[in-house]
Amino acid sequence: MGSSMRDAPSGYALSDTMEVHDKTQAPDARWLQDGDDWVLELSGDWRGHRAALPDRPSNDEPRNVRVNAAGLASWDAALVSSLWHQLEPLQRRDASVVLQELPDGLQQILALALESPPPGSTAPAPQSTRVARVGARVTAWWALRRKTLTFFGEVLLSLGRWLRGRSDMRLSDLAWQIEQTGPRSLPIVALVCFLVGLIVAYMGAAQLQRFGAQNYIADLVTVGVVREVAALLVGIVLAGRVGAAFAAQIGSMRANEEVDALATMGVNPIDFLVLPRVLALLIIGPLLTAFGAAVGMAVGWLVAVGIYGVTPLEYVYASMQALTLPHVVVGLIKGTTYSVLVALAGCLQGMSAGRSAQAVGDATTASVVQAIVWIVVVASALTVVFQRLNY
Incomplete structure (x- = not known):
């Protein structure tokens, strides 16, 4: 107890x-x-x-x-x-x-x-953090620009090897790319040039009619379509149809390690994959531009004759008078340049793509955006240059 x-x-x-x-x-x-x-x-x-x-x-x-x-x-x-x-x-x-x-x-x-x-x-400190972020962005921007310039240099070296007969490119690949990018693009180029040419002809004629100058519809449509519109439309159509296809094809080959296999076998991937596509668009670019310009001029004839009462022969005669050699040359140069830019953008994004389905999709989207941006920038620069040269 x-x-x-x-x-x-x-x-x-x-x-x-x-x-x-x-x-x-x-x-x-x-x-x-x-x-x-x-x-x-x-x-x-x-x-x-x-x-x-x-x-x-x-x-x-x-x-x-x-x-x-x-x-x-x-x-x-x-x-x-x-x-x-x-x-x-x-x-x-x-x-x-x-x-x-x-x-x-x-x-x-x-x-x-x-x-x-x-x-x-x-x-x-916050200020040093901001400086570091700006520096990181500038470094990333320069790395991207450097990669683009390196790719351009590799394409030029590949072109030099081809001219000397030392390239790994096969002519059958070039012919295949021409067939895929040229004839198969004709329907969509014709449709787009027809509709845009219709808009240009109708809106231009509506303004000229206010001054009783319907006879100048042919001059407006011919110069505008041949010199600027046809080349720009062909470049945009090729960016969406061909450039995206190039990026997806080459990007899929990278994802499947086929590009690495080519390099292992001693085949230069730039010669084998990029050069045929660039040369194909270099060849078909001016041809599609000329075709698009012809379609645009034809739809201008329909608008002038069918709506605004211009006689057919009068329109044809005015078009031939306005269709001078400088306008044709400028239009073909622009169409060729835009087509080559589309090929370069598509191949660049394809060769830079990651090794997943998501990366291939991102590369395909980026190729279209990059091609269109390049086309707009170069179009502005060429327009200023040719105007300053009075050409």
């Missing part, structure tokens, strides 16, 4: 001690504001604790964020994840995150997750 009475106080005292110990080890986190800076205080035993950290009580953007873990007893990966979710948005908004008061292991893991400086140092 006495022994029991003596044990009871002892047990009661031990229970109180355990409750106090559990209370002091309970995980706790709170945000404190120190001027424009914020401090996240951590304490207690966070091992196995899955509750999220409290959100900051203010919507103000802090300049510096510091984590005070002096009272932290233990931690695990769950605390790392919670800290990352709290600190990463702040760092992304250029706040300086200080981790040096965390335990060494927690510092290292969180620093890697946040891509912050090594433990014991602070994050870079």
